[in-house]
Amino acid sequence: MAAIELRNLSKHFGDVPAVRGIDLAIEDGEFIVLVGPSGCGKTTTLRMIAGLESVSSGSISFDEEEVNRLPPRGRDIAMVFQSYALYPHMTVFANMAFGLRLSGVERAQIRERVRAAAELLNISELLRRRPRELSGGQRQRVAMGRAIVRQPRAFLFDEPLSNLDANLRAQMRVEIKRLHSQLRTTVVYVTHDQVEAMTLADRIVVMRDGVIVQSGPPEEVYRRPVDRFVAGFIGAPKMNFLPARLVAENGALSLQVGEDGQAEIRLPSSDALAGKIGEEVEIGLRPEHLAMQTSGEGIEPGRSFPFPVEVVEPLGAETLVFTTISGAEVVARCDPGLHPRPGDRFTAVVDTAQLHLIDPENGRVLAR
Amino acid sequence: MIDIDWRQVFSQIALYFGAGLIAVVCGFPLLWMVLTSVRPDRDILSPAPKFWSFEYHWEHYRNLYNLTDFHIYFFNSITIAGTATLLTILVATLAAYGITRFRFGGRETIAGGMLFTYMFAPILIIVPFYILMRSAGLVNSKLGLVFAYTTFSLPFSMWLLRAFFQSIPIDLEEAAMTDGASRVKAVALVIVPLALPGVIAVSIFTFIVAWNDYLFARVLINDNELKTLPIGMDDLYNATVTDWGMMMAGGVVITIPALVFFILVQRYLIAGWGAGAVKG
Numbered sequence: 125m126a127a128i129e130l131r132n133l134s135k136h137f138g139d140v141p142a143v144r145g146i147d148l149a150i151e152d153g154e155f156i157v158l159v160g161p162s163g164c165g166k167t168t169t170l171r172m173i174a175g176l177e178s179v180s181s182g183s184i185s186f187d188e189e190e191v192n193r194l195p196p197r198g199r200d201i202a203m204v205f206q207s208y209a210l211y212p213h214m215t216v217f218a219n220m221a222f223g224l225r226l227s228g229v230e231r232a233q234i235r236e237r238v239r240a241a242a243e244l245l246n247i248s249e250l251l252r253r254r255p256r257e258l259s260g261g262q263r264q265r266v267a268m269g270r271a272i273v274r275q276p277r278a279f280l281f282d283e284p285l286s287n288l289d290a291n292l293r294a295q296m297r298v299e300i301k302r303l304h305s306q307l308r309t310t311v312v313y314v315t316h317d318q319v320e321a322m323t324l325a326d327r328i329v330v331m332r333d334g335v336i337v338q339s340g341p342p343e344e345v346y347r348r349p350v351d352r353f354v355a356g357f358i359g360a361p362k363m364n365f366l367p368a369r370l371v372a373e374n375g376a377l378s379l380q381v382g383e384d385g386q387a388e389i390r391l392p393s394s395d396a397l398a399g400k401i402g403e404e405v406e407i408g409l410r411p412e413h414l415a416m417q418t419s420g421e422g423i424e425p426g427r428s429f430p431f432p433v434e435v436v437e438p439l440g441a442e443t444l445v446f447t448t449i450s451g452a453e454v455v456a457r458c459d460p461g462l463h464p465r466p467g468d469r470f471t472a473v474v475d476t477a478q479l480h481l482i483d484p485e486n487g488r489v490l491a492r
Numbered sequence: 493m494i495d496i497d498w499r500q501v502f503s504q505i506a507l508y509f510g511a512g513l514i515a516v517v518c519g520f521p522l523l524w525m526v527l528t529s530v531r532p533d534r535d536i537l538s539p540a541p542k543f544w545s546f547e548y549h550w551e552h553y554r555n556l557y558n559l560t561d562f563h564i565y566f567f568n569s570i571t572i573a574g575t576a577t578l579l580t581i582l583v584a585t586l587a588a589y590g591i592t593r594f595r596f597g598g599r600e601t602i603a604g605g606m607l608f609t610y611m612f613a614p615i616l617i618i619v620p621f622y623i624l625m626r627s628a629g630l631v632n633s634k635l636g637l638v639f640a641y642t643t644f645s646l647p648f649s650m651w652l653l654r655a656f657f658q659s660i661p662i663d664l665e666e667a668a669m670t671d672g673a674s675r676v677k678a679v680a681l682v683i684v685p686l687a688l689p690g691v692i693a694v695s696i697f698t699f700i701v702a703w704n705d706y707l708f709a710r711v712l713i714n715d716n717e718l719k720t721l722p723i724g725m726d727d728l729y730n731a732t733v734t735d736w737g738m739m740m741a742g743g744v745v746i747t748i749p750a751l752v753f754f755i756l757v758q759r760y761l762i763a764g765w766g767a768g769a770v771k772g
Contacts, residue, residue, distance in 0.1 A: 176666050196669040209667035213685045222681075223671035270671070280670075 126186045126200075126277035126310055127152040128173060133182035135168050135334075142168040144334040145182065152187075155304050155311045159321040160331035161357070166314045167282055169331070173312060174280050175199050186277060197226075202271035206283040208263045210255040216242075216266050217251040223274045241273045244303070261292045272303070278310040285320060297323055318358050322346065330354050347478075352487035355408045355480060361444060364414070364454045365482070366407040370400050378426060379407060379481075381449065387429030389474055396491045397481065405490065408480030414456035415473040416445065416464070423473055431456065431472040436464050445470070522747070529553070529740035536736050552737035553745075561716060562742060565724030570749065572634050572720060573702035576641035580649050580698040581691055583642065588653035589679060593662070603654060606647040614644065614707055622711055636712050637720070641702035649694040656690030657683065692757045703750055721746050 128150040135143040143165040150156050158166040171177035173184055175196035183190050191199050202223070210219050217238055224234045242248040245265045255263055264284060271279055281300075285293045301324055304311055315321055321328050322342045329339045330353075338350045349355035355363045368379040368389075377391040389407075391397070416431065417423065431454075435446040443458045456472060458464050481490045528536055530548040556562045591603050621640065622631065630636030660683055668678035684691065706722040713719055719727070725742050728735070 174666075174670055176669065195674070196666075197672045197674060201670060203667065203670040205663045205667060207661060207663045209661065209663035211664060211668070211682055222668070226672040226677065270667075274671070 127188075128278060128310060128312070129183075129185045129188070130169070130173075131183045131185070133169070133172065133184065134180045135165070135172060135177060136180045141334050143172070146331075146334075146336050148329060148336065148339065150310060150312065153308045153310055155313065155324060155326040156329060157313045157315060157321040157325035157327070158329050158331060159315055159318060159357070160337075161316060163333075164331040165334040166316075166331050170280055170282055170312055170314045173278075174201055174203050200277045201280055202274045202276040202278075203280040203282065204267045204271050204284045206286055208255075208267045208287075210263055210266055210270075212255050214254070215251065216247065216253050216255070216258070216269075219255070219266060220251075220270045220273050223270065227274075237273045237275075238269075241269045244272065244306075245269050245299075260288055261296070264288060264292075264296060268300075268303070272307070276309070278312065281311065281313040281315075283315050284313075286315070286317070293320075300324060319360060322358065328358070330357060348492065349408075349480070349489060351489055352406065352408065352482050355482070355489065359410060361411050361455045363480075364407075364409045364411065364452070364456075366409065366452050366454065367450050367484075368405055368407050370397060370403060370405050370481070372401045377401070379405070381407065381429055388426055389429070389476060389479070390426030391476065391479075394491050400481075400483075400490065404484055406482040406484045408482050408489070409474065410478065411444065411455045412457045413475040413478040414454075415475070416456055416458045416462060416470045417473055418462065418468075418470060423471065427476060428471050428473045431470040433464050433466055433468040433470060436466055525740045525743045525747075529737060529744050531737065533735075533737055552735070552741035555735070556738050556741045556745070560724070560728065560738070561719075562721075562724060562745070564717060565719050565721045566745065568634065568718060569703060569721040569746075572637050572641070573699050575634075576638045576645070576702040577695050577698045579638060579642045580645045581695055584646055584649035584653050584694055585679075585684065585687075585691065587646070587650045588657050589683070591650070591654055592657040593665075603651075606651045606654075609647045618707060618711055621708075625712060631712055632714050632718060633712075634718060637702075637705075637709060640708040640712065641698065641705060644708075645694075645698040645701050648697060652694055652697075653687060653690045656687040660686050696754060696757060699753055700750060703746075 128148075130146055130148040130150075132145045132147060133143060134141065134145050146165075146169065148156075158169060160166050168177060172179055175191070175194060175198070179192050183192055185191065186199065210216075211222065214222065220238045220241060221234045224237060229237075238251070239248065242251055245268060247262065247265045247269060250258060250262055250266065255266070258266065264287075267284070284300075285296050288296060297320060300313075304324075313320075313324060325342050327339060328342050328345045330337045330345060332353055338345055338354045340348075345354060346358050349358065349363075352365065356365070366381055368381045371378055371380055375393070377393055377397060379389040379391060381387040381389060414431075417428075429449070431445070431447050433445045433447060437444040437446070438460065441460075443460045443462075443464055444455055445458045445464050446453060446455050448454065454472075458470075462470075464470070478492075480492045482488070483490050527543075529552050530550065531542075531545060532547055532549065532551075535542055535545050535547065591599060621643075625631050625636045625639070628636075630639065664682050664686070665675075665678045668682045669675065673681060704722065705720070706726065709720045709723050710726075713723065721742075725739065725746070728739055728742060
């Protein structure tokens with residue numbers, strides 16, 4: 125196992141910067157998920173850690189030893205590829221044993237380690253088959269088995285589940301998590317799927333345009349995003365963003381929601397917002413922080429706005445309801461017991477403690 | 493009642509008839525060569541050609557071995573063609589890999605220009621090639637011929653292998669490297685086995701180019717001890733008395749190695765190992 129540290133790490137492809145001076149310290153045994161949209165530099169970062177991509181500037185250290193110039197074979201890492209990358213001319217056993225054979229491990233020990241890994245992954249009966257005879261999920265397991273048998277210092281996963289169907293992906297997520305809790309090996313995992321990031325990570329690292337935007341435990345990144353990008357990227361359905369104006373009356377702060385000020389939401393006083401009074405802001409509100417009610421009775425003033433239902437998406441355990449406020453689409457989670465239908469006029473009650481105020485100019489979260 | 497599609501039946505019959513006709517046209521000279529090589533001279537030179545005869549013998553083969561230097565030519569051809577094949581595979585594999593995997597100035601020009609070299613017939617380059625070989629001291633040497641055949645086979649071989657390497661996902665090579673292989677080992681253990689059909693095709697092409705060549709061998713070789721089979725056969729033909737039986741026996745012996753080589757390697761030509769390597 126290894127602690128991995130990236131210091132001021134950059135990568136340029138010609139004149140195009142892919143990763144721009146990132147700093148990240150990954151603890152021994154930690155499960156880190158690099159997440160972000162396509163082209164954010166997450167895969168390039170992973171490939172630099174693997175040694176498959178050279179470093180333009182900065183450094184990568186494993187246990188405080190710089191590995192910038194070490195080839196992949198000198199880093200003692202194992203990588204699981206998005207495409208599985210199984211050797212098609214070898215059996216499953218030979219695929220899994222390949223790395224061990226290269227490092228000169230004795231035959232008996234190779235057999236033992238491959239069998240143990242195969243049992244762990246429930247692929248013992250597949251050892252004589254070739255990759256072309258396996259299903260997508262089985263190939264994925266073999267790819268993980270090939271990584272596990274080597275007992276490396278760190279596992280690197282490059283979007284390993286993105287080629288699987290939704291059911292299998294959910295199943296493999298659990299298995300990867302279980303494996304990590306058993307092996308406690310350092311994992312760097314790249315994905316663009318925020319659900320994978322939330323469910324697997326000890327710590328999520330959100331990247332955009334080659335820089336780290338936010339790094340922290342999943343709960344923290346979800347509850348306290350630093351800007352509009354993170355707030356919108358993490359969470360499904362996405363966070364709602366509503367245009368509003370911050371106003372102060374008799375020392376009390378409130379938000380006028382929508383361009384015509386159709387609703388008012390009262391806020392607790394905040395020094396951070398003092399300079400923004402009278403200005404446009406953006407409200408960030410997660411769908412679960414909007415409670416649907418069939419009438420506005422009994423709701424204290426300054427906490428709600430009308431919610432005319434336009435679209436309904438029943439998901440079984442919950443139902444999503446959609447409406448449009450001042451041109452912005454708003455989604456809320458709704459109790460299926462309310463039997464929402466398009467055309468219903470609900471009242472949305474805002475959990476003001478969970479409300480994010482975002483500066484529309486730079487996207488930073490001003491207050492929460 | 494069975495519904496017969498007569499159009500399909502006739503098209504199948506026509507197809508097999510056409511294929512059979514081509515096989516007969518191509519195969520008859522070979523059959524005649526084999527028959528002639530085992531017939532007595534009087535049958536060979538008979539004014540009325542006999543297709544079938546019960547009198548066969550191995551005299552021409554014995555004469556070929558005892559009265560000529562055929563075995564020397566045969567050995568020379570085998571060693572030269574074999575060495576040229578191995579050298580071509582080595583150089584073409586490295587070159588095709590380099591062109592496929594590394595970025596460098598002029599890469600696409602080199603790749604595109606490979607087949608351009610075949611615009612010039614060998615007869616056009618034979619004189620400059622001879623001058624080059626002479627200045628390198630390689631005229632009248634087996635090595636000179638090996639270089640000649642390698643030079644002539646390389647562009648096509650590189651072009652062919654490049655296409656194979658391009659079809660092999662780079663993930664496989666990178667997986668091997670993260671598994672602990674050096675680049676050379678990753679290529680040797682993962683890439684080359686997957687490009688085996690291409691390597692086999694290259695080896696067949698080079699072997700046949702070298703085995704059949706007359707022009708380079710005629711120009712570059714003077715010593716009888718260094719002659720290859722095509723030159724040796726030509727000398728037999730130009731002898732004072734042309735022994736047709738012995739010539740045909742020579743023809744049979746020349747054909748066998750190429751045939752055996754092709755039979756041995758052709759099963760590896762089948763592609764399809766690539767299936768299942770990566771998500772397709």
